[in-house]
Structures are given as C-alpha cells and as structure tokens.
Amino acid sequence: MPAISRTTNPTRVKRIEKSNASVRVIKSTVDNAPRLLLIDRLDTTKSDLPVGTRVACIASAGPTAQYFELGTVESPALKPQSLSELAADAAMNVRVIFYEASGARILASIDGIRPLDEGADSTSLVTIQPAPLEGPLWRLELGPDAGDENPLLLVEESLFGNAKAAASNVAFVAMVLPEVLRQVATRVFDYGVDESDEAGWIARWQHFLDVIHPRAAPSDDDVDGWVSGCVRAFCERGHMAAIIEQAKATIGGAEE
C-alpha cells in the first residue's frame, strides 16, 4: 500500500543541513576518564539566525542522553565536553539546536549528526612519524605543491617511540602544532588559490583553512595577518584550545 509521511512545523523550525557541522569523539588517554565530545565545526553563516540566539547540543546513545549549552550563535563555546553520562556501547547521535535567548522556542536545528570517531578511518591532514633527527626535536616536511602527500611531521624518536605518544603529549602538541599550521598556511598562501584544483594536499588544506578561518582570500600585503589569523583560529578551536589550557596549567604550574 502506498504510504505518505509528513511532519508539521508550526513553529517554523529551520532545518540546517548536517554538512554544516561535524562532531568528533575523542577517547581519553587517562584510564577510566570519560570520552570527550568535540564539535569540530559549526557553520551557521547562511542560517539568518538572530543575534543572541542560544546554541545547545544533545548527544544521545542508546537510552542515555546528555545536554550541553554552547553559548550564542555568534560566539559558540566549542570546547570539548565530557561524555560522562553517555553509554559507550551504543551508536551516538548528536543534535544541535538554536533557540531564542528570551524564550524556549527552537529556531533551527541540525539533526542526525554522527560523530567522526577517532580511529583508522579518521584521517589527518598531517602525517606524523618518529625518526632520528640528530639535533632538532621536530621538523615539518612539505611535499611538492602538486603532490598528494600530506605534510609530514617528523619527531625525534628518542623522545617519542611512536606517533600516538607524541600526539598525546600535551606540551608537544601545544607548542608544535600551531607552528606546523603556520608553516603550512604560509605555503598554501604562496601557492595561491586555484579553484580548478580539487585534488592534492594543498586543496585539502585550503578547504581546512577556509573552514577554521573563513574570510576572503588575503591580499599579498596581508599574508602575515591572514596566516596569524589562521593560527589564532586554530588555537581557539575545540581540542587544540583544551590542550593549550592544559599545557598552561601543567607547564606554568598550578598555584599551591
């Protein structure tokens, strides 16, 4: 029998495409510590939401759910959230809602977001490898502009025996990765914008930089400003921001 389904929308909630958000789940390296939910990207520029609209996120897995306030649409606080109450053995679904600051009316939502789990299927724009460097503790190698190989971050093998050890080290991540981004962003700028080039590592990085620091292509005399803007945006987002805070507390030392 034919069947038709409809959903009413009396309050005119806007449905924002899932492609405007991406979410990750980060497993803690500390035993028994809960996983972290990281809203990697939230693009509401085309949604015409009023200034001051509040943002919240609901993560659900099986019979459990957790609710997080994320601030306002013009400056969402996308710091990692602890999934301490969420079931770890069920698939996770995330919904982001935008609601009136003055009332409870939902103005828009992004539904059915699946997290990109950490694991073999989650690819990075930077490959990391321990190697004997005989001097410096790290070095970034950028391949040919037209190539497909992602930038390679070499780390001194006597310091880190494997890549995960380096990626888990707070001091290393906090101090090295912003500079990695700076070097890559500078190369991307030097290469220039080529909208016909959809492949290659430079295109992937252009896409990434456009997401984290969306603005018009910089002019030649503004390269430093644009690159610094990219670095700043990188340091202020999600997992990187949390790592920097942790580094400040650890390296700077907590007060007694």
Add this chain to the structure above:
Amino acid sequence: MAFWQFRPLNPNDNSGTSTAEDNFAQEERTNVDILVRESIQNPLDARSSEEAVAIHFHWLFSRTDASLSRDLLAAEWRQHLSYAGMAIPEVSGNGIPFLAIEDFGTSGLCGTYNDSDKDGPGENWNAFWFREGEGVKPTKANGGAGQGKLTLYLASQVRTLIALTERISDNQLLVAGGCRFGRNYQVKGQRFAREARWGNTADPNVLSTPIHDSAALAKYEEDLGLSRANKCGTSFLIPFPDPDITAQSIRAALLNEFYFPILRNRLTVTLGTEEISSSTIAGLAEAHPDELRTPPRYRRFLASIAERATNSSATDAAVNEAWEKETKLAPEVFDFEQLERLRTKFETGEIVEVRFPVRITTVAHGEKTGQLRVFLQLVEEAAEAHELFIRQDLAIDKEKSLSRARRLVPTMALTLIDDSELSQFLSAAEEPTHREWNARRPRLENAYRRAPLTLRSVRNAAARLVELLAPPAAKDSSALASFFPDYSADPTPKTGAAKKKTSPTGPTTSVANPPAPRPRKVDLRALDDGAMVKADAARISESDLPIHCRLEVAYATEFGNPYHQWDAADFYLTEKSEITMDGVGDVSFEGNKVTFVITAPNGWLVLAGFDTNRQLEARLTYQESTDAGDIANN
C-alpha cells in the same frame, strides 16, 4: 603492674632533636602511608612460614579505670609530658582510644630482654627497643635501617607505644612500652632523655624489662578486648592515635603500598571487619578509585603477573651474563628463537617476562650472582609508560628508568627482585624511607664492591629491554586527526565542494533512465495544527473509488519511533476530535489512528486541533481498488 621510667641525662650527654625524624619528613607520602608501610614491613620480614602474613588494624578503647589505663596514664607520665611540651588529648566517655596493629604468623620480638648490650641475629627485642639506625634484621629483609619503628610512636598524639608480643622462641607473652618525646627536655634545671620506658621498674639506673606476669597481661588484654590466643606475633598498641589515621586512609595506604604482595597472597589485612586479601583487593580497588595512585590498567597488569610470578617456567626468555657489559641490550645475549618469540609477543600487546642475571661482588664472600625479572607489556593507546620496582614485597616507587629509554613507547613495566642475594644488596642500598636506592650508602659501600655498577644494571634492565623490543616507528596518518581533520574526506561534504575521489574509476557506461514517478492520487499535507488528506480529482476516476485510508498521527519525539511512543495522555481521537471532511465516509477512530474511505474524486479530510507548539508526525496509508494492478505494473 608497669611503671614509667624517665632517665636524667648525665652531664656528658648531648641534647637535640632526632635526625631520624627528618628522614620521614616528606610531603609526597602521608603519615598514614608511612605508618602502614613501616608497620607491615616488620611482620613480612618476621614471617615464620611461607604462608601469608595476617595483619589486623582495629580501634579499641580502654576504660579510664582499667588497669592498663591507670598504669599508662600515670600522674608522673602526664607531668613529664607537660615538661616536654606535650599534652594529653581529651578522653571521651568511651575511654582511652587505641589503634591496634596486630600481626599473626610471625616470630614476635625474640631475643634477650635482660641484657640490652646483646646484639646480633635474632636479638629483635634489643633491636626494637634499644637500637636506632642499626637494623638487626637480615639484609634480605624488606627493611633494615632500624628507623621504621619511629613511625609507630609518631602515630600517637602522645608519641607513646606499647607492644604485646608472643614469641616463637620461648612462647612467652611480654609487654613493654615507651614514649618518644620530640627532644630531650628539662625539669627544674635537670635534663631528661627524650626516650621514656614503660616496663617493670621506674628506677632509671636499672634496665627496664618487660612485664611477663601472666595475670597482669591477661588483665591488659581484657581491658582492651585483645586476645592473641597463643598465636605468635606482636600487637602494637598506639594510644590516642592521630585522627588522620582512619579506616579509609589505612585502606588507601594498603592499596597503594602493598597491592602486589596482597595479590600474591603473601599478605592479608583485616581493617576493622573488612578483609583485604588476594580475593578482595581488586574489587576494593575498583570501589575506591580516587584513593589509588596506580591506574586501573596497571593494576590489571600486576594481577596478570601475580599468578605467573610464582611459576618459574612461565619465563619467556633469559639473557646471558654478557648483557651487563654494554649499555645497550644486544640481540646476541638472547637465544635467537626466544628473542623472535619475545618480539612477537611484545608487539601484539602480550605480557613478556625476561630473567636477567646480575653480578654482585661482596667484600666478605667475593662474587655472587643475583637475578631479577622484568615484565613488560606494550600499550599503544596509553599516553605514557608506567613502571614499578618491587623488592620482595616492597614497592620502591621513586625509582624510574623507562624515561631513560632512547625509544620511549607506552609500556607497562615491573622489575621484580625476589632473589635473596640481590635483595640483600638492594636492601643495603635503600634510603630509610625504602622508596629509592642510593649507591653511596655507607652500609652498601662497607659490604659490597662495584655497587654503583650493580645498581645500574638493576635500574636499567627494563629500559634496555624496551629499547630492544620496541617496534620501529611508522608513519601515522590518523594520530593528529582531531587537530587537522580532513574535511574533504567527510562523508557529507560541504555544499559546492567536490568530493575527494577515494576509489578507482572504471569505464563509464550509460545509465538507463529511471521510470517517471506515478503521480499520487491522494496527498497528505501538513498543517500548523494537524494534517489534511485530499484526493486529487484530476487523477481519480470513478473506477479508483473507493479509496481506503488510514491516517496515523503522533507528536514528534527526539529519539525513537514517535508512533511507538504515542501515549493516550498525549491525545485520543474520537468523534469529538476536531475533524472535518467531505466526500469521505466510514470514519472510525482508534487511539491515534483514524480510518476512512474516500468516496468522491475530490474527497478530503482534515484532522486538526493539535498543539501548535509541537511538531506532529502524520502517516497516511491508502489502498486503491486498483492496487492489484499497480503491483503488477511495478
């Protein structure tokens, strides 16, 4: 009856504070940690058989009018306490509080008690009451510095200790006590020694010996509710215990300091009525995670090792003596096949065990060979390495070696020294706190040659093994994904951006045009407060009628199927519901469903009146009279 004895100093005696107390003045471990560590070391050393040593911690009270209380809190003692700048805490209605630390299955404080000059093996009584810094314990024993007993005094707010001991040597039950003031003190211009004794005489010119009158001892036991029941060992009684010493803090200290020996069934502890043994310790650790310094993963590692530690045939490999000659572990010190199996096991995350012979050069007896065992497990997802050295039953937890490994991989490591020769050597190297080794300790230098080299071998065996077994570093294209995500590989790419090609393409073939959709004859429309079903007169002929319809509605839900979650409390459809229609008949209602028949080509039905603050799901199923033909066309 026992008496307090306060000894005036002669004009040639020194005054001052005890330097032994400085050895324990540290911030890293609490007083309770130190008390538990030191009070359990002794019974473990004095075990009389290979069975587990049993220790009982419990809190008791002695009535203020009981003979023990009267003898202990004598007026003279209170006075000297006051002279020494101390005060007795208030006594509650329950009486004088005591913390009892009792051990069973040990030898008790054996040896001469009539002659404090006697020294040597077996003279534990004199070593405990009359020696400091001169451990009489054989150096294979866990402790040996002779300073640990101080912690028992420090556990009392009045720095007082009583010991009731049943000796294996002569089956005598003895009791004696003492008080350690912070420093020598003055009474009306006369200096007095910081140690006061509690025994058979108050005369400071006569050796204070223990009470062994059975009637008096029975009374003391009765006063506290103690009963050793003729079992050898010692009951240490600490009056006015430090209020920080609670069951919780003792349990935390036990779990942190003696987790492995309890797991191996070398020690069982009763804390009040709570048993801490090999069968309960893992569960206790799970129940009190905040109290533990050892992470759960490492505790599981220790549990796996505890079983195999008693099984000598479980060793995966043994190196030959040449390993000590180089600073790196060469593959040649292994049997080739053993090494290959070792590498495979390590890389797949299994626990591996390797035995290392260690050369020891004694002054008295020349060359000997000791042995240690290294257990390793690779844990790739861990952020850092975790390691421990254990000498017999004692965790030497300030010793760290893995950070010196040239290729640091996340590994769990245990270096276990069970061997008596090597344990004797290391005991001589231990600082009084027993948490780290020092190659320059006088006792070590007096008894051994090339001690720094031997100690270096012990410290570095695990690190060298990790360096040899660690797999070569490989490129990792996902480790930094949370920082530099590849958005172009996202399965729902950004609008307008081309999808990254990830699979090879084959020859292109033309795709057959899909059939045009059949226009619906009935439509369902969402309204603000309900739903409307409308027949399309342009597409319906008389032969299509009647059209049987079923409309199901439910408020939208966040999770799950809204129709399954519909509840009669939300709404219940009846004839009285807000429903209008034309060209429709045979309407019937059932909960959240309404069934009807469209009888006219332009028939319609509106179901309304729902909450306009909520979304409503509507599902229409309908059956045309030509449905059989439709199926054939499909």
